[in-house]
Amino acid sequence: MQSLPKRCLWAxxxxxxxxxxxxxxxxxxxxxxxxxxxxxxxxxxxxTMLWWCVAIGVVVFGAMFYSMxxxxxxxxxxxxxxxxxxxxxxxxxxxxxxxLILMAVxxxxxxxxxxxxxxxxxxxxxxxxxxxxxxxxxxxxxxxDISLAYFxxxxxPRDQIERPARASGLFPKGAAxxxxxxxxxxxxxxxxxxxxxxxxxxxxxxxxxxFLITSDDxxxxxxxxxxxxxxxxxxxxxxxxxxxxxxDKPGIYRGxxxxxxxxxxxxxxxxxxxxxxxxxxxWLADAQEQQKQEELAAASSIDKTFSKDELMAEGEKxxxxxxxxxxxxxxxxxxxTFPSLVGSPFTVGDVANHIDxxxxxxxxxxxxxxxxxPKEMAAIITYERxxxxxxxxxxxxxxxxxxxxx
Amino acid sequence: MSxxxxxxxxxxxxxHGPAKGIKRxxxxxxxxxxxxxxxxxxxxxxxxxxxxxxxxxxELMYPGLQLVDPNFFNQLTTTHGLIMVFGAVMPAFVGLxxxxxxxxxxAPDMALPRLNNWSFWLLPAAFSMLIIAIIKSFxxxxxxxxxxxxxxxxxxxxxxxxxxxFFIFSVHMMGISSIMGAVxxxxxxxxxxxxxxxxxxxxxxxxxxxITAFLLIAVMPVLAGVVxxxxxxxxxxxxxxxxxxxxDPVLFQHVFWFFGHPEVYIMILPAFxxxxxxxxxxARKPLFGYASMVYATASIAFLSFVVWAHHMFxxxxxxxxxxxxxxxxxxxAVPTGVKVFNWVATMWRGAMTxxxxxxxxxxxxxxxxIGGFSGxxxxxxxxxxxxxDTYFVVAHFHYVxxxxxxxxxxxxxxxxxxxxTGRMYNEFWAKFHFWNSLxxxxxLFFPMHFVGLAGMPRRYSDYALQFADFNWWISIGGxxxxxxxxxxxxxxxxxxxxxxxxPVSDQVWxxxxxxxxxLPSPAPYHTFSTPPIVK
Numbered sequence: 052m053q054s055l056p057k058r059c060l061w062a063x064x065x066x067x068x069x070x071x072x073x074x075x076x077x078x079x080x081x082x083x084x085x086x087x088x089x090x091x092x093x094x095x096x097x098x099t100m101l102w103w104c105v106a107i108g109v110v111v112f113g114a115m116f117y118s119m120x121x122x123x124x125x126x127x128x129x130x131x132x133x134x135x136x137x138x139x140x141x142x143x144x145x146x147x148x149x150x151l152i153l154m155a156v157x158x159x160x161x162x163x164x165x166x167x168x169x170x171x172x173x174x175x176x177x178x179x180x181x182x183x184x185x186x187x188x189x190x191x192x193x194x195x196d197i198s199l200a201y202f203x204x205x206x207x208p209r210d211q212i213e214r215p216a217r218a219s220g221l222f223p224k225g226a227a228x229x230x231x232x233x234x235x236x237x238x239x240x241x242x243x244x245x246x247x248x249x250x251x252x253x254x255x256x257x258x259x260x261x262f263l264i265t266s267d268d269x270x271x272x273x274x275x276x277x278x279x280x281x282x283x284x285x286x287x288x289x290x291x292x293x294x295x296x297x298x299d300k301p302g303i304y305r306g307x308x309x310x311x312x313x314x315x316x317x318x319x320x321x322x323x324x325x326x327x328x329x330x331x332x333x334w335l336a337d338a339q340e341q342q343k344q345e346e347l348a349a350a351s352s353i354d355k356t357f358s359k360d361e362l363m364a365e366g367e368k369x370x371x372x373x374x375x376x377x378x379x380x381x382x383x384x385x386x387x388t389f390p391s392l393v394g395s396p397f398t399v400g401d402v403a404n405h406i407d408x409x410x411x412x413x414x415x416x417x418x419x420x421x422x423x424x425p426k427e428m429a430a431i432i433t434y435e436r437x438x439x440x441x442x443x444x445x446x447x448x449x450x451x452x453x454x455x456x457x
Numbered sequence: 458m459s460x461x462x463x464x465x466x467x468x469x470x471x472x473h474g475p476a477k478g479i480k481r482x483x484x485x486x487x488x489x490x491x492x493x494x495x496x497x498x499x500x501x502x503x504x505x506x507x508x509x510x511x512x513x514x515x516e517l518m519y520p521g522l523q524l525v526d527p528n529f530f531n532q533l534t535t536t537h538g539l540i541m542v543f544g545a546v547m548p549a550f551v552g553l554x555x556x557x558x559x560x561x562x563x564a565p566d567m568a569l570p571r572l573n574n575w576s577f578w579l580l581p582a583a584f585s586m587l588i589i590a591i592i593k594s595f596x597x598x599x600x601x602x603x604x605x606x607x608x609x610x611x612x613x614x615x616x617x618x619x620x621x622x623f624f625i626f627s628v629h630m631m632g633i634s635s636i637m638g639a640v641x642x643x644x645x646x647x648x649x650x651x652x653x654x655x656x657x658x659x660x661x662x663x664x665x666x667x668i669t670a671f672l673l674i675a676v677m678p679v680l681a682g683v684v685x686x687x688x689x690x691x692x693x694x695x696x697x698x699x700x701x702x703x704x705d706p707v708l709f710q711h712v713f714w715f716f717g718h719p720e721v722y723i724m725i726l727p728a729f730x731x732x733x734x735x736x737x738x739x740a741r742k743p744l745f746g747y748a749s750m751v752y753a754t755a756s757i758a759f760l761s762f763v764v765w766a767h768h769m770f771x772x773x774x775x776x777x778x779x780x781x782x783x784x785x786x787x788x789x790a791v792p793t794g795v796k797v798f799n800w801v802a803t804m805w806r807g808a809m810t811x812x813x814x815x816x817x818x819x820x821x822x823x824x825x826x827i828g829g830f831s832g833x834x835x836x837x838x839x840x841x842x843x844x845x846d847t848y849f850v851v852a853h854f855h856y857v858x859x860x861x862x863x864x865x866x867x868x869x870x871x872x873x874x875x876x877x878t879g880r881m882y883n884e885f886w887a888k889f890h891f892w893n894s895l896x897x898x899x900x901l902f903f904p905m906h907f908v909g910l911a912g913m914p915r916r917y918s919d920y921a922l923q924f925a926d927f928n929w930w931i932s933i934g935g936x937x938x939x940x941x942x943x944x945x946x947x948x949x950x951x952x953x954x955x956x957x958x959x960p961v962s963d964q965v966w967x968x969x970x971x972x973x974x975x976l977p978s979p980a981p982y983h984t985f986s987t988p989p990i991v992k
Contacts, residue, residue, distance in 0.1 A: 078926060079911040082843055097840045104830035111801060112823060118804045119819070122740075123811075130741040130808040130968075140749050143798045144791060151787045154837065159780060161839040166776045212919060216523040240520060246921045269612040270706060272771060272846060276912045281842045283772045285707060286611060287700020290773035309771075309846040309914045311605045313612060314528040317917035385528060388600050388618060415616055 083276050086300045090279035092161050103154065168291045171261035173254060179264075179271030179284035179308065180417060182315035182376070186252045189263070191335065199339050202422060203248045205318050209375065211240050212318070229381050246305040251322035253338075255331035257298030264290045268417065269313060275306035275321055283310055296325040313415075314388075315376055349424040353452045357426075359433065362449060366434025369427050373419070374435075382439040388415055398435045402447040405432055406455055425452040474982055483578075486570035487982065488555045491577050493877070495552025496870070498580060502544030503863070504946070505588065507939050509537040514935035516918065520925050529594060530918035531603040536591045538606025539624075542724070543631045544584050546858065549866045550727040551576075551638045554666050557873065558642060560973040560980060561660045563651025563989045568644040576637035583630035590620040605916060607717070610698035610709040614690045621691065625684045632677045639673035642666055651972070653991035657751070660971050661744065662730030664751050668758045669726045672719045675762075680716040683709065707772050714765035722761045725857060726754055728825075728865035729796055732818045734971070735872050736800050739815035740807025741968035745799045753792035753799075760789050770841045779838045786836035790829070797826050812966070813887040817868035820895050821861060828856030831906065846916075849909030855902045864894075867945065874949075875965045879979030880958030882948050890948065893941035900934030 084094040122128050174190040187200035213230045214237040241247070254260045264273055266284035274281035278294040296304075306321035326334060371380060377389040382398075384391040392398045397408060409428050412418035419428060432450045436443045475481045475490065485491050513533050516524045525533065555573065559566055567573050590601035600618035602608070613621060646667050650659070659667075686709075689695040696702020698709045729750075737744045744750065766774060766782040774782070800822050809815070831853040835844050844850060875881050904927040909915075913924045920928065951957040961978050972991070976984055 078907075079923060080907045082910040083912070093840055093843060096837065097834070097843065100834045100837055100840065104833065108826070108830060111797060111826065114801050115804065115819070115823070118801070118806070119809065119811075122805065122807050122809055124741070124808040125810070128806075128808045131806040132742065133806075134743045134745050134803075135748070136746075139802070140746055140795070144795060147791050147794045151790060154833075155784060155787060158783065158837045158839055162779060162783070163776065165839055165842070166779075212522055214521040214523050237521075240922055242922075244520065244922050245919060269616055270609055274846075274914070276843060279843055281771050281845055285700075285772065287706070288773070307912070307914045311531070311609070311612065311916045313603075313616060314526075314531065316531070317527065317914075317919045320921075385526060386597070388528065 085277040085279050086302075086304070087278050087294060087296060089161075089165055089294075090277060092164075093279040096157055096161060099157070100154065103150065107150075168261050168293045170259060171293060172258035173260045175252065175254070175260065175262050177252075177262050177264040177273055177284065178267055179273065179312070179319075180267035181269065181313050181415075182308075182319040184248075184252075184273070184319065184321060185267075188335070197335070197339065199335065199342055201250050201338075201342070203250050203252060203322065204372070205245070205320060206247045206249045207241065207243075207245050207318075208238070209371075209380070211238050211244060243305065245318065246307075246320045246322070248320060248322045251303065251324040253324045253326060253331060253334050254294070254296065255328045256296045256301050256325045257328060259293055259295045261291060261293045264292065270310050271308050271312045271319070272310035273306070273321055274309040275304050275323055277304040277306075278323075281309055298327070301325045301327050301330075318376070345424075349426060352424070352426040353456045356451055357429075359437075359449045362430045362433040363437060365427070366430035366432075367438070369423070369431050370434050370438075373423065374431065377416070382435070382441075392435055392441075393439045394441060399441050399443050400445070402432075402436075402443065402445055402450065402454075405436070406450065410455065425456040428452075428455045485574055485577075486566075488559050488567045488570070488573065489877075489980065489982065491567075491570075491573050492552045492554075492556030494577055495548050495555060495580075498577070499545050499547075499549035499552060499866075500946070500949070502540050502548070502584060504942065506537050506540035506545055507942060509533050509540070509591070510935060511939050513537065514932040517920070517928050518932035519929070520920055520922055522919055525918070527918040528600065528603055531605070531916070532591060532594050532601040534916055535602045535605050535608075536587055539587060539602075540584065541858070542606060542720070543628075544580070544587075546724045546862050546866070547635065548580060550666075550669070550724070550862075551635075553662075553727065553731070553866070553869055553873075554638075554642055556877065557973065558645055558663055558666060559649070560876075560976065560984060561663050561971055562646065562649060562654055563972050563985045563991065564645060564649035565983065565985050565988075567641050568649055569641045572637050573641055576634045576641070579630045579634040583627045583634070586623045586627040590623060593620075607713060608687070609713075610687065610690070610706050614687050614698055617691070622688065625688050628684045629681055632681045635673050636677045639670035639677075642670040643674075646670075651985070651988040651991050657748070658991060660730070661733040661747070661750055661754075662727065665726040665730030665733075665754050668754050669723050672723050672726075672758055672761065676716040676719040676723075679712060680720075683712040683716065686712070707769070710769050710772060711766070714768045715762075717768065718765040719758070719761040721854075721857075722757055724862050725825075726758065728821065728862045729754060731865045731869040731872075732800065732821050735814045735818040735868055736803050736822075738872075738966050738968045738970070739812060739818075740804050740809050742803060742807035745802035745805075746795075749795055750799055753795040756792040757789060760785060760792070764789065767836060767838075767841075770838050771845050783836055783838040787833065790833050790836075793829055797822060797829075810967075812871075813882070813884070813891055814868045814872035816888070816891045816895075817864050817871065820891075821864045821868060824856055824860035824864065824898070828853055828861055831856065844909065846914055847909040848905045848913045848915055851915045852902050852905035852909055855905070859902065860898050864898075867894075870949075872966075873973070874952060875961040876973055876976070876978055876980055878952050878958070879960060879977075880952050880956065881961050882952050882958060886944055886948050890941060890944040893944065894938065897934050897937035897941055901931060901938050902934070904931050904934075 082094055082097050084091050172192055176187040176189050178185040184203045185200065186203060188197040189195065191197055215231045264282050264284045265288060266286040268286060271284040272281055273284060280292045280294055282290045282292045302325055304323045304325065308316055308319045378384045378392050382392040397405060409432055410418055410420040429450045429452045436448050476484065481490060482494060485494065512525065516530060555567060593599045594601040599620060601620050602624045604613040604617060646663060686697040690697050690699060696704040698704050698706050700706065733744055733750060764782060764786045766778060767786040770779060831849065835841055835850065835853060871882060871887060908924045908927045911923065913920055963976065963978050964974050965978060972989060
């Protein structure tokens with residue numbers, strides 16, 4: 052039996068260990084060294100720069116503070132009158148210049164290394180759009196017939212994110228009334244709040260992976276801090292970057308969109324899952340098969356006729372996932388940029404126009420023809436024409452996949 | 458005291474005094490009236506932009522969206538940036554230039570007084586458009602500009618809200634105002650110097666402003682060009698920034714930053730001038746290297762034209778481009794270092810006292826240098842892949858702009874306020890203002906380095922949980938800094954309107970040198986009608 056103080060000490064140390072571990076993550080002070088060779092070199096260079104700055108700072112601020120303490124009038128100090136000294140001025144011009152050269156040499160070497168995108172085993176095309184990432188596998192070890200592509204969308208539920216402090220007024224517009232909870236009892240944010248997606252990008256470890264990056268609408272930037280790679284996705288242009296995750300470092304790596312891209316800039320994270328080569332190849336085969344099945348199902352669903360209830364149920368789910376960020380779960384939108392769908396000519400008016408907008412987009416709204424299956428679009432349109440008390444003026448309250456596909 | 462101040466004008470000068478009532482301000486041609494209007498305008502804009510920053514910090518205090526929706530959040534950051542850059546910092550320096558350059562050169566007024574009037578009165582018009590836009594958005598009527606103060610295409614062209622056109626108009630007006638102000642400064646300096654006031658005898662504030670004015674004339678038309686290209690892309694079928702029509706969104710960034718980088722120095726060179734006036738005064742020792750300060754300023758201005766793409770290290774520039782812009786950017790550290798070393802050498806073995814202008818100037822030198830260090834780190838292209846568009850950048854430019862440019866403006870105001878009004882500010886409250894500002898500005902901006910390095914991107918309306926703790930403290934620092942500036946407002950109201958404060962001598966500060974200190978305090982409405990002889 053341990054004595055009481057001793058037990059307290061152990062308990063305290065245990066608590067300290069636990070808290071310091073969580074605190075470490077929350078109070079992170081410095082850049083992550085990351086997992087790749089490049090990211091670790093970037094980190095080392097960052098530290099070198101930091102220590103240069105600290106050293107220069109100690110000298111300059113040291114002289115300043117010494118002077119401020121010693122050379123005060125209140126201490127009876129008489130002002131000297133020296134000024135101008137060519138020698139001193141040459142020294143303090145040349146010395147920084149030499150330090151800069153010392154800094155520039157490793158930076159140049161590293162930059163050249165980072166720019167070399169040759170000899171990759173896998174090429175993935177990344178396309179940013181408001182506000183999601185699209186990954187398309189183009190080339191794996193010479194095989195260019197992979198035909199695997201999918202979107203990667205934030206999976207944090209909206210009721211974790213939106214926690215209005217007031218029920219009324221502008222803050223936040225639109226859905227505040229619906230989302231406001233008087234008891235303040237909002238769902239807890241999960242561990243990977245705002246850094247989780249439905250389908251991560253999957254890459255093999257131990258192989259060089261090249262990314263071709265572009266955008267469908269505005270400029271985005273694809274960034275994974277653990278890889279120390281960040282590149283802008285520019286509409287109409289293709290940028291390159293690459294990563295080689297070491298073979299012994301499979302895992303899930305999380306990143307961000309780093310270029311302001313509109314309303315939900317903060318809500319389109321990057322998640323990369325690095326798998327060992329064997330696991331990756333297995334995953335690739337499975338994913339290809341799954342995609343094939345989904346395409347077949349989508350194609351066969353075009354000829355099927357669904358009941359209104361089926362479409363409404365699927366439509367509500369798809370609407371909340373795909374449409375509610377702008378048009379809001381209650382359909383009232385965020386006017387004027389994101390119009391209300393309640394009693395709106397878009398949803399209760401001509402059905403052909405409604406289908407057209409969902410497929411091709413309008414103004415700030417992207418088209419969904421490439422993103423959703425005809426069945427999903429039909430379900431969303433059916434839902435929008437009937438939800439929130441909407442009654443279609445032309446009497447068409449059910450839209451079937453074939454109506455959308457044509 | 459107030460009676461004395463008023464009598465002063467009539468006793469000493471045969472000239473007519475100021476016009477009565479609103480006409481004095483609407484039709485102002487007197488450099489002191491216009492300078493005062495510029496300074497009050499910029500202070501009002503500083504408080505307005507600050508209020509927007511308070512909302513931003515309130516939203517970011519906790520993870521999740523509690524107060525504003527993300528679209529309105531983007532409008533807040535955009536309007537905050539535009540108001541602070543074009544409405545607070547730049548007009549404050551123009552105000553100081555208007556007030557002080559004629560006094561420092563022994564000139565009776567600015568060379569082009571009517572132009573001066575027009576360049577001021579454009580500003581309230583320009584900024585009412587921006588402010589009306591954000592108020593309309595607040596009321597849920599229409600969206601304000603929401604694409605960041607850098608308004609990158611195509612977010613601002615194809616995807617910009619209707620108010621973007623008013624934003625373009627507003628930027629045009631600000632540009633015209635700045636160009637006219639710059640022309641006025643250059644003409645005044647070249648033509649209205651008192652006999653014997655050679656260029657190399659001019660106070661450094663005048664020198665830095667001369668160089669700033671040339672920068673303004675060089676780059677403001679480029680800004681006007683880029684917003685005009687936006688306008689034609691939006692409405693007249695051109696495709697400068699749209700790849701679908703043969704254009705390039707990156708072209709926008711090149712043109713914008715060709716303006717934008719010199720703009721950064723436009724906001725800091727006059728600050729160097731102010732601090733170079735204040736430190737020698739309170740160290741009672743001449744500036745260590747006057748000539749090298751002038752050359753360093755000119756070198757910084759020259760380099761500012763060849764570093765713009767360091768804002769674009771992730772857009773996919775060719776390797777050679779990235780290397781060139783990295784080297785050029787690093788080079789700026791040399792003349793900037795010369796300046797900092799000069800200030801330290803000026804303080805060395807002086808007989809220092811620490812009145813409030815000196816306190817703000819010393820804080821400027823230290824905090825601006827910290828901003829310079831992070832600038833040097835950001836210049837290193839391979840590491841910038843991690844820093845780019847994170848809070849590390851936000852920390853960097855707030856260190857150089859808030860604790861840099863704005864601290865220098867505040868230092869200048871405390872330094873010359875007794876000369877302008879004939880009354881000393883309340884020492885206790887001014888020191889209280891200083892210490893609160895100093896502590897809060899660091900609580901506000903220093904942890905931004907940490908969250909930035911830890912990976913928090915800028916312009917995020919919500920963030921992952923690991924950034925939450927620091928963001929709470931940053932917000933506390935923000936509110937503290939914001940409230941602290943109301944102390945300055947109180948001090949200014951006391952001195953300027955309630956006419957409180959001890960009368961000061963003409964010399965005001967024991968160690969001050971320059972023509973402005975040979976004038977009575979307060980400086981009469983018309984000064985140097987007969988030019989002084991400078992030996």
